[in-house]
Amino acid sequence: MKHLLSTADLDAATATEILDIATEMASVSGREIKKLPTLRGRTVVNLFYEDSTRTRISFEAAAKRLSADVINFSAKGSSVEKGESLKDTAWTLQAMGADAVVIRHPASGAPHRLANWVTGSVLNAGDGTHEHPTQALLDAYTMRSRMGRIDGLHVAIVGDVLHSRVARSNVLLLNTLGAKVTLVGPPTLVPTDLNASVQVAYDLDAVLPQADVVMMLRVQRERMTDSYFPSAREYSRRYGLDGARLRRMPAHAIVMHPGPMNRGMEITPEVADSPRSTIVEQVTNGVSVRMACLYLLLGGAR
Amino acid sequence: MTQPPTSSPMTVRRTPVPDILIRNARVLGGEPTDLVLRDGVIAEIGQGLSADGAEVVDAAGLVALPGLVDLHTHLREPGREDAETVYTGSRAAALGGYTAVCAMANTSPVADTAGVVEQVYRLGQEAGLVDVQPIGAVTVGLAGERLAELGAMADSAARVRVFSDDGFCVADPRLMRRALEYVKAFDGVIAQHAEEPRLTQGAQMHEGDVSARLGLTGWPAVAEESIIARDVLLAGHVGARLHVCHVSTAGSVEIIRMAKARGVRVTAEVTPHHLLLTHEKAESYDPVYKVNPPLRTDADVEALREGLRDGTIDIVATDHAPHAAEDKECEWAYARPGMLGLETALPIVLDVLGEDWPLIAERMSYAPARIAGLDGHGNALVAGAPANLTLVDPTVRWSVDPTGLASLSHNTPYAGMTVPGRIVATFLRGVPTVLDGKVQK
Numbered sequence: 001m002k003h004l005l006s007t008a009d010l011d012a013a014t015a016t017e018i019l020d021i022a023t024e025m026a027s028v029s030g031r032e033i034k035k036l037p038t039l040r041g042r043t044v045v046n047l048f049y050e051d052s053t054r055t056r057i058s059f060e061a062a063a064k065r066l067s068a069d070v071i072n073f074s075a076k077g078s079s080v081e082k083g084e085s086l087k088d089t090a091w092t093l094q095a096m097g098a099d100a101v102v103i104r105h106p107a108s109g110a111p112h113r114l115a116n117w118v119t120g121s122v123l124n125a126g127d128g129t130h131e132h133p134t135q136a137l138l139d140a141y142t143m144r145s146r147m148g149r150i151d152g153l154h155v156a157i158v159g160d161v162l163h164s165r166v167a168r169s170n171v172l173l174l175n176t177l178g179a180k181v182t183l184v185g186p187p188t189l190v191p192t193d194l195n196a197s198v199q200v201a202y203d204l205d206a207v208l209p210q211a212d213v214v215m216m217l218r219v220q221r222e223r224m225t226d227s228y229f230p231s232a233r234e235y236s237r238r239y240g241l242d243g244a245r246l247r248r249m250p251a252h253a254i255v256m257h258p259g260p261m262n263r264g265m266e267i268t269p270e271v272a273d274s275p276r277s278t279i280v281e282q283v284t285n286g287v288s289v290r291m292a293c294l295y296l297l298l299g300g301a302r
Numbered sequence: 303m304t305q306p307p308t309s310s311p312m313t314v315r316r317t318p319v320p321d322i323l324i325r326n327a328r329v330l331g332g333e334p335t336d337l338v339l340r341d342g343v344i345a346e347i348g349q350g351l352s353a354d355g356a357e358v359v360d361a362a363g364l365v366a367l368p369g370l371v372d373l374h375t376h377l378r379e380p381g382r383e384d385a386e387t388v389y390t391g392s393r394a395a396a397l398g399g400y401t402a403v404c405a406m407a408n409t410s411p412v413a414d415t416a417g418v419v420e421q422v423y424r425l426g427q428e429a430g431l432v433d434v435q436p437i438g439a440v441t442v443g444l445a446g447e448r449l450a451e452l453g454a455m456a457d458s459a460a461r462v463r464v465f466s467d468d469g470f471c472v473a474d475p476r477l478m479r480r481a482l483e484y485v486k487a488f489d490g491v492i493a494q495h496a497e498e499p500r501l502t503q504g505a506q507m508h509e510g511d512v513s514a515r516l517g518l519t520g521w522p523a524v525a526e527e528s529i530i531a532r533d534v535l536l537a538g539h540v541g542a543r544l545h546v547c548h549v550s551t552a553g554s555v556e557i558i559r560m561a562k563a564r565g566v567r568v569t570a571e572v573t574p575h576h577l578l579l580t581h582e583k584a585e586s587y588d589p590v591y592k593v594n595p596p597l598r599t600d601a602d603v604e605a606l607r608e609g610l611r612d613g614t615i616d617i618v619a620t621d622h623a624p625h626a627a628e629d630k631e632c633e634w635a636y637a638r639p640g641m642l643g644l645e646t647a648l649p650i651v652l653d654v655l656g657e658d659w660p661l662i663a664e665r666m667s668y669a670p671a672r673i674a675g676l677d678g679h680g681n682a683l684v685a686g687a688p689a690n691l692t693l694v695d696p697t698v699r700w701s702v703d704p705t706g707l708a709s710l711s712h713n714t715p716y717a718g719m720t721v722p723g724r725i726v727a728t729f730l731r732g733v734p735t736v737l738d739g740k741v742q743k
Contacts, residue, residue: 087631107633108506108517109587128635130517168517193511 003122004293005111007133007173015176019141021292022285028065029288039068042298045098047089047114048125049075049105054259054283055125059102059134062290068298071098086110090117100298103127121297129163135258136169138289140177142278143213145285146254151178156207158184158239159217159266160228162191166258167217171195182207185217185239188228204239208248215256216241219266232265242268246276254278319733321345323353327361327693329683331659334362339689342731347685359737361693364726367663369401369690370648371670371679373464373493373571374547374619376640377403377434379425380418381410386624386710388425388434391644393708393743394622396431396735398644399692399725402671402679403432403622407439408469414439414450416458423460431735431743435676438462440481440492444470449481456488463675466493468547469594471529473499478533482542491543491569491673494533496554497595501525506635508581508596516584518634521596523551530554534561534568545673546570548621550595552605559614569673571619572606574650575641575715579603583715589630589637590713593623596639607654610665617670620647624711642714645707648694649721657696678731689732698724708741 001014010018028036044063046056056072063070073093075081080089086105093101100121103111108128115122126132144150155174161167161183174181175197182199183190184207190200201207208214219235229235236242241255249255255267255277263269272279319342326334329347336351337344346353372395378386388405395403405422407413413422419436426434438455442448444467455462465485472478472494481492502525507513509520530546534557537544549555549570558570575593580600583591591597609615623640630637651662671680681687701720704712728736735742 085628085632105633107635109635110633112587113633128517129519165517168515191514194514 001296003115004133004297005115005122005124006131007136007169007176010173010176012176015137015140015173018137018289018292018296019144021295022141022288025291025295026285026288034065035067036065037067038295039063039066039298042068042099043097044068044070044100044102044294045093046070046072047093047101047103048073049080049103049110050126051076052104052126055104058283058286059125059290061287063294065287066291066294068294086113087117090114094118094120100294123293123297126165128165130165131169132165133169134286134290134293135166136173137293138282138286139170139215139256139258140173141285141289142256142282146278147212147252150174153179153212154182154210155179155213155215156182156184156211157215157217158204158241160189160219160223161185161194161217162189163220163223164217168194170215171198182211186229189223205245205248208245209250211249212253213256214241214249214253216266218258218260218262221262221265236265240266240268241271243270246271246274256282258282321353321356322359322729322732322734323351323356324359324361324366324693327364327366329366330663331365331657337366337683339729339732342689344683344685344687344689347683359693359727363697364693364695365659366683367399367659367692367694368667368681368683369679369692369728369730370399370666371674371676372400372403372620372622372644372647373617373670373674374468374621375403375405375644376408376621376623377405377422378624379409380421382626384710385626388422389429390708390710391622391624392426392429392431392434393741394644396728396730396741397708397725398646399648399694399728400432400644401690401692401728401730402435402676403644404435404437404464404674406468407437407466408444412439412443413437414442414444416451416454416460419455419460419462420458429743431741432730433676433679435674436460436462437464437466437493440465440467440472441477446470446473446477449477449484452481452485452490453488456490463488463490464493464545464673465490466495466547468493468495471495471497471499473529475532475536479536479540482537482544483540486542489675491545493545493547494529495547496526496529496533498525498529501528507584507592508598510581510599512581512584516587518584523553523598523602526551526595527553527557531557534558534566537568538564538566541567543567543569548573548576548595548619549606549609549615550576550598550602552602555605555609555614559609562614569616569669570614571617572610572615573619573621574643574647577603577606577610577618577654578650579715584634587634589632589634590641590715592634592637592639593641594639611655611661616665617673618647618651618665619670620644624709625713626711630713640713642707642709642711645709646702646714646716646721648725649723650716652696652723653721689729691729692725693727695724695726696722698722700724
């Protein structure tokens with residue numbers, strides 16, 4: 001595997017291998033000295049065109065725990081603000097000897113373009129409304145560690161699926177790993193032709209009793225001013241996860257959220273902070289999963 | 303440039319031009335025949351002709367077509383001379399078999415005054431490779447707010463008859479109605495870029511399963527179809543002519559077919575790329591496939607081909623849209639929409655329609671000349687007609703090389719593709735603009 005651009009590129013064996021490596025990496029994170037020498041002398045560039053503290057820090061921690069040299073390149077206050085193109089930035093990184101570029105970008109497909117212009121590996125850390133593969137992998141890791149399996153699980157993904165890169169990556173990966181996916185949200189925010197193998201539902205209450213995993217997506221308030229739904233309150237009433245809805249879920253079912261949350265919008269504090277919520281675990285698992293991805297891409301497995 | 307400032311462009315062509323004797327050309331694919339081009343017209347046509355002192359062009363095996371006419375060309379001058387100029391675009395046109403192109407108005411400054419259209423017209427005359435007929439903007443600055451001085455452009459030396467805000471839709475129904483009505487005074491036509499702007503905000507590609515998967519904002523077919531439906535009703539209501547630019551969906555074809563059956567004076571064009579390519583091309587995220595309207599589905603391509611064959615769609619127009627490298631070598635969402643078209647149009651149409659030469663002549667020469675009101679173009683190749691023609695070798699298949707094209711820009715979606723049909727020669731009023739596949743200026 002050269003790049004990680006989309007979860008569509010992962011077959012079940014490779015995805016499972018990443019999760020297995022992540023399990024080993026997690027044990028490192030539990031040690032007193034949280035460091036492996038695996039990527040010593042390798043350079044990982046975090047190229048972030050969008051502010052995303054949690055993803056950048058997670059990748060930075062992952063690379064550092066593998067002893068890679070990490071360069072953080074933020075578009076703000078950089079040559080990008082002076083009008084440098086992605087291609088020219090790519091050549092600059094190339095000239096500096098980047099072995100891997102972790103890219104977060106507001107334009108869908110930017111990592112695919114970048115992969116044409118650098119010889120190192122490209123990791124998609126979220127591109128526009130397209131994909132966020134490491135988020136889907138860490139979600140799968142979290143499901144597997146909580147539920148013991150992924151195959152056969154029923155996962156409901158709830159909210160703004162249309163604009164969600166998390167949802168797209170999850171749909172593809174969960175499909176590959178044998179889970180059943182139902183997309184839930186107002187029809188304005190759920191594309192019906194995203195993937196033939198997923199189900200679409202508009203009634204959250206009808207779906208909850210059958211779900212093993214309920215993944216809540218962040219809903220941006222600006223969607224409201226663009227008439228995707230009438231008001232934040234109406235959205236919360238119809239698609240927000242509160243205590244009453246949590247109790248409609250099977251006793252074993254878990255609640256996930258990729259963060260950052262809009263408390264009170266798509267999820268109430270009671271649910272977010274309940275023992276059935278995996279939100280903090282997801283952050284922890286993110287580092288292990290990203291270590292596994294870097295390890296695999298940068299030839300650590302060979 | 304070559305002319306004294308006081309002389310009219312017509313005098314330039316009075317320089318002595320040798321007669322041309324074309325031997326054994328198959329006019330519209332018929333039996334081999336000879337043509338003598340003299341004083342800008344086809345002087346004689348028949349077998350075994352001779353002409354003293356004439357330059358002889360051996361056209362054995364070549365098909366003679368009337369010079370092609372493009373109703374939809376972006377020449378980028380004035381404003382983006384780094385992407386294309388009237389001269390380089392004229393070279394590309396001649397090499398593509400064209401003798402006339404209609405230059406779209408979305409230049410900088412916009413061609414919304416008599417001054418700008420006359421400038422473009424004059425640049426075309428100076429280049430001298432094809433007749434460059436400027437299209438005037440419908441609204442000032444293409445802003446869609448108030449009418450540009452359409453009459454002044456019509457009365458100018460450029461004699462503008464086609465008006466378009468192409469790149470933008472004349473979305474305001476009242477303004478569109480007024481424009482359709484107003485140009486009746488000088489037999490003008492409004493060429494509409496049909497795109498309801500509220501339905502295409504931020505749109506990047508055809509709305510469908512591919513856009514859903516790629517996370518690119520969709521450009522729904524209904525945004526085109528709803529405007530066409532409205533405009534054919536408006537044109538019918540005020541009894542005006544409407545031309546629909548770059549039709550891209552099956553639904554649009556159906557609406558136009560219905561409007562024609564009801565007697566509405568509507569004509570329509572399709573681009574070569576919409577006849578051949580589909581939205582799956584976006585999967586590469588390579589913006590060379592980004593175009594407006596976007597590439598659509600297989601079903602749309604089929605409907606467009608059928609519409610072109612049965613005459614619902616009157617013409618093929620290139621929407622030749624050169625873009626500088628930096629406007630394409632970037633993220634999809636930041637790239638400008640558009641593709642080169644002039645040098646590959648005939649090969650693509652040949653690929654799509656097959657060697658139906660009379661049909662190709664109708665769709666790429668006669669009909670576009672009629673719509674644009676270009677009397678000197680789009681005439682059958684008979685004695686006495688203006689000597690605007692092109693010679694094509696249909697047996698040659700060639701591979702498209704972006705850097706081998708005459709355009710200043712390289713944004714062809716056909717790079718590496720093998721296409722049929724090579725333009726061997728083109729004549730503008732009897733003067734060779736292309737010979738042996740090489741442009742003469």
